[in-house]
Amino acid sequence: MRHPSRTRALLCGLLATMLVALSPAAVAAEKKSFRIAWSIYAGWVPWQYIKESGLMKKWADKYGIEVEIVQINDYIESINQYTAGEFDGVTLTSMDALSIPAASGVDTTALLIGDYSNGNDGIVSKTATSIEALKGTSIHLVELSVSHYLLARALDDAGLRERDVTLVNTSDADIVSAFQTRDVTTVVTWNPLLDEVASMPGSHRLVDSRSIPGHIKDLTVVNTDTLRDNPALGKALAGAWYEMMADLGADTDTGIEMREFLGTVSGTDRAGYEAQLAGMYMFWKPADALTFYSSEQAFEAMDSVRHFSFDHGLLGEGASDADFVGISFPGGKVLGDSGNIKLRFDTTYTQMAADGKL
Structure with missing residues (x-):
């Protein structure tokens, strides 16, 4: 893990x-x-x-x-x-x-x-269906990790900046349980946690590390x-x-x-x-x-x-x-x-x- x-x-x-x-x-x-x-x-x-x-x-x-x-x-x-x-x-x-x-x-x-990583890291949301739709929302992730890097790249590709969202530092041990709560709508994480949150009803895998091969x-x-x-x-x-x-x-x-x-x-x-x-x-x-x-x-x-x-x-x-x-x-x-x-x-x-x- x-x-x-x-x-x-x-x-x-x-x-x-x-x-x-x-x-x-x-x-x-x-x-x-x-x-x-x-x-x-x-x-x-x-x-x-x-x-x-x-x-x-x-x-x-x-x-x-x-x-x-x-x-x-x-x-x-x-x-x-x-x-x-x-x-x-x-x-x-x-x-x-x-x-x-x-x-x-x-x-x-x-x-x-x-x-x-070629898909083992990704961004999953219950409310957004695109990166652009994350503007103004809170995103839970392990800050200063490769998850943070993936998010920064995805936001940039969508014409957004980190200041356009609110980052909530969350331990990977708590990512899955946090995503099961009503208040947490978007997470960035890695496998096997990624597949677990992405399989939850209503979840959308927005972007994964296949978008930045070799990074x-x-x-x-x-x-x-x-x-x-x-x-x-x-x-x-x-x-x-x-x-x-x-x-x-x-x-x-x-x-x-x-x-x-x-x-x-x-x-x-x-x-x-x-x-x-x-x-x-x-x-x-x-x-x-x-x-x-x-x-x-x-x-x-x-x-x-x-x-x-x-x-x-x-x-x-x-x-x-x-x-x-x-x-x-x-x-x-x-x-x-x-x-x-x-x-x-x-x-x-x-x-x-x-x-x-x-």
Whole structure:
């Protein structure tokens, strides 16, 4: 379940910065043991399968290292711990990668793009049948999350602004029950909550994340300095991930058993997990991810995300504009300050996987 999780609150950003300041800086150097944190969401639970199936050990052994895969129940806490140097990598959205570790000065590499939301996030209303009809109404959502970003994009496309509606910050744990009350007419949320509210009598699904393909990305990131000094980590993670992906999407006994396992881990069943997979554009093969990494779509999506992040104060008090944090892409393309690159979309290890060189 996507919990308060996919939220980026200012307080969390400040906490992350404090953690970095108060904790001993992680010394980037060659080492043999690594820790990767993940939290529950359909795009990230495969790491639990990678752990329990022995895939991680297989690939780590190949490169003479140890990789511990650790589940953290609180999504934001997992990112804060990564930012503080307690983990070498973490799973998170591209927006949170920019606005928490990168904005806090932690040079971070997007090692793997697993998927992007392609229907798993949406806007549902009991009274409106169009985005334009939301003008003057109240909308319940987790503020400063990807739900907030989706709403901002939808309003803009309809010629409206956030000031034309009233946002009501609501925990994802309360979204469904709130929508069942008379006073709450419109919500923005993610699956499986999205399908639940959309199935209620009289509900209208106005817009979902299919309208912004590539904008809400699920990543596995690692500390850039650690990766630079320990390429074995990148090879082991990419190798384990793409071996898993080859089975996850397959209509085989192994694929079915895997999806049943991941459904249980996600708190649902195989059908529920498969329904969530259907709302994501999955990069099943490394070649698919390579194409997306280098696309204008990916570049333009992050440009939009960084402007939203700056406009909503998510890049920190020191950011004078959206260019504050540099973001690099394959082929030498950069968004923002090229002298302050803190988020890197690096295809090195995905390319190795595509070439069969892992």
